[in-house]
Amino acid sequence: MVTVTNLVLTAALAALGLASALPPKIGTIRTGDEKNSPNLGSGRASFKQVRGSRYRFNGARAVYKTYLKYGVPAPEDLVKAVAHTDALYSAEVKRGTGSAAAVPINADFDIAYVTPVTLGTPPQTLQLDFDSGSSDLWVFSSHLPTSQIRGQQIYAPNKSSTAKLLDGHSWSITYGDGSGSRGNVYTDNVTVGGLTVGSQAIECAQQVSSSFTTEDHIDGLVGLGFSTLNTVSPKSQLTFFDNAKSNLDSPVFTADLKYKQAGTYDFGFIDEAKYTGEITYVPVNSDPGYWTFPSSGYAVGSGNFTASSISGIADTGTSLVYLPTAIVTAYYRQVQGATNSRSYGGYVFPCASTLPTFTFGVGAARFTIPAAYLNYAPVTPGSATCFGGLQSSSGVGINIWGDVALKAAFVVFNGGNPPTIGWAAK
């Protein structure tokens, strides 16, 4: 509560221009922004100052600092106000955040990314695929036949003192690529990058499809879609993010996926050092449960930008980009030797072909996917024929902005009300 005296004092200081003499709030100087700062010649530099993402303005404390700066005894009620607001913020500071690596499962091309997750007591660490295109947290478990396990780490609830069976509950999921799994359900502590959720539903696999058995670097998935998609029955369960949300500094998680190197998933805060420029936010339609957002159009290589509203989902659990056939054919018309191969199940081309970039719009912002990301991988190891990172969505039934697009940007999944998604360059 700021009294009239203080307002007069502050106004007086402002009138004298002294208030502006207060040191500017210097937050973290964004590394990487140097390139965006004007070049002032040798020996000089200018950096854009930004507030740390955890900055909380405290008015009472700001006025109190003015009194201290000019040696004016602070009135009693101001001292009380500072103590009161500090107490409020200290409670908030205890809220959570998390940050964990997203590591490609294959050195040669980015099939998927896994993140270490600890489950139970004592902690059991599994490498899980964070998937914003689904909403089940399921793991390879001690309930699987050993014939279906090929090197994956497993979660054994009977070895965790904090595991509790969710009696009478089961789950079964089938993904767009035909893979799937099913099993029973426990609750236990789950920690991602320092952020812990107690009593998180952990869906223990009793059966997995062959593609999961052979994918030995993935020990399960963490669904980051909306909880409406969760398959647990008879009572569906909340995702890790939905359970964590109320304890996060901010109801967000961010994806900073990278090309052939580890990136990060952050929970509860936006790391200003991970992007450049501004974040462009657009609305999300969370029905039926995907992060569905409108893209504003596209361009192939250096061609003109075609304005066109494209509704699609941001899906960290899908490797490639799937868009309407008209867009995809326009792209591959620019690729020497490209064909839509029935035998390989999509657009392929000679690996030596020169590929154009692909640019997509989010609002007024433009994001360009480098050609290297779009020359996804040889159709078989060592083949001279390569599979495209951009494919048609006609067989999928939904447009998907998978990892090939996501790793060209810094993406904010805002789980606030209403939900939005933000895209920034990096």
Ligand SMILES: CSc1ccc(CNCCO)cc1
């Ligand atoms: C067999 S490896 C595998 C990894 C992730 C998924 C789920 N992602 C698809 C849609 O989000 C399926 C299979």
